Amino acid sequence: MEIIIAGLSSSCRSQITIRTELSKAESEMSNVIIGVADNGPGIPEAVQSKLFDPFFTTKPVVTGTGIALAISYQIVVEKHGGQMKCVSTLGKGTEFIVEIPLKTG
Ligand SMILES: Nc1ncnc2c1ncn2[C@@H]1O[C@H](COP(=O)(O)OP(=O)(O)OP(=O)(O)O)[C@@H](O)[C@H]1O
C-alpha cells in the first residue's frame, strides 16, 4: 500500500510518501515494513551516522530536541525486536524504513 501526501499550493512540491509491505524474514516469520519518504534536501553522511543518537539535532536550540528519532529507534529495536534505518540522497530526499516482526518468541 502507498499513500502520497503532497503540498497543497502549486508552488510547493513537498511530498511525503508512506508505504507498507509484508516481507518474509529468513526465519519464515513475517515482518511488516513501513517506509516514510520525503523529497526534502536529503541528509549528509556525517549527519546520517548520528541520526539515532539521543539529543542529536541540527535545529536551533529550543526548536528541536533531537529525541524523536532516538525514541523511535528505541521503540522499534528494543521493544519490538525490529530494525530502523535511513536511506538518503542529497538533493533528492530521505526515506526512513521501519521493519518489525509480526510475532515474537
Ligand atoms: N526527513 C529528514 N530530512 C532531513 N534531515 C532529517 C530528517 N529527519 C531527521 N533529520 C535530521 O535528523 C536530526 C534528528 O532528528 P530528530 O527528529 O531526532 O530530532 P529533531 O527533529 O532535531 O527534534 P525533535 O526531537 O523535536 O523531533 C534533525 O535535526 C535533522 O537534522
Ligand SMILES: [Mg+2]
Ligand atoms: Mg524531528
